[in-house]
Amino acid sequence: MEHPYLFFVKLFEAIGLGHWAHSNPHVLYSWVVIILLIILFYIPAKALSMIPTKGQNVSEILISGLEEFMVTITGEEGRWLLPVAATVFIYVLTCNLLGLIPGFFPPSANLNTTLSCALTVFVFTHVIGIKYHGAKYIKHFLGPVWWMIPIILPIEIIGHFARVLSLSFRLFGNMMGHELVLGILFFLAGAFFVPLPIMALGILVCVIQAFVFFMLSVMYFTGAMEHAH
Numbered sequence: 001m002e003h004p005y006l007f008f009v010k011l012f013e014a015i016g017l018g019h020w021a022h023s024n025p026h027v028l029y030s031w032v033v034i035i036l037l038i039i040l041f042y043i044p045a046k047a048l049s050m051i052p053t054k055g056q057n058v059s060e061i062l063i064s065g066l067e068e069f070m071v072t073i074t075g076e077e078g079r080w081l082l083p084v085a086a087t088v089f090i091y092v093l094t095c096n097l098l099g100l101i102p103g104f105f106p107p108s109a110n111l112n113t114t115l116s117c118a119l120t121v122f123v124f125t126h127v128i129g130i131k132y133h134g135a136k137y138i139k140h141f142l143g144p145v146w147w148m149i150p151i152i153l154p155i156e157i158i159g160h161f162a163r164v165l166s167l168s169f170r171l172f173g174n175m176m177g178h179e180l181v182l183g184i185l186f187f188l189a190g191a192f193f194v195p196l197p198i199m200a201l202g203i204l205v206c207v208i209q210a211f212v213f214f215m216l217s218v219m220y221f222t223g224a225m226e227h228a229h
Contacts, residue, residue, distance in 0.1 A: 026110035
């Protein structure tokens, strides 16, 4: 969808990189998300104190909530997965919410961004499987009895690659649909009053979609950790 005005795209136009910025707004605004998260999380993490600030309190509540939810799925063994799972959730959530700010583009409304996140989860899932089971991880794809291997193996392979499509297209479709609705309302009714209910609903959509991505990722990680049946 062509946006009428994107702040950082106009900024890149001013320095002679307008063509690239118009062609790759998802990359440009992914950089914005990365810089924003560094400012919000990494830099304050270097200044943690026993007397927490408001920002530290919010961060601790968010991370501890994600950790406890994840442990209910993975068990205590899965706590070490928190950095990856929480990073996925926070990055996707920030990408989603960015589109609610006028002049900003949500990177998750582009299939390239959602596909890259899905591939990261896909690869890490199998890294976990190999870490826990070594060469025996192949048993996850072979089924319970040897004579069912010709049937089970193709189904399992297709099912695992379908996870990439499921994760990427679900997030992309929802965020692009929300962007299209907002764009139509902006065009028909102006930039303020009519789109406000849709933007309020959009906050809920952004949170739900990020949480679904996070939950499915954790479930895939858990499946790789378990022994084959």
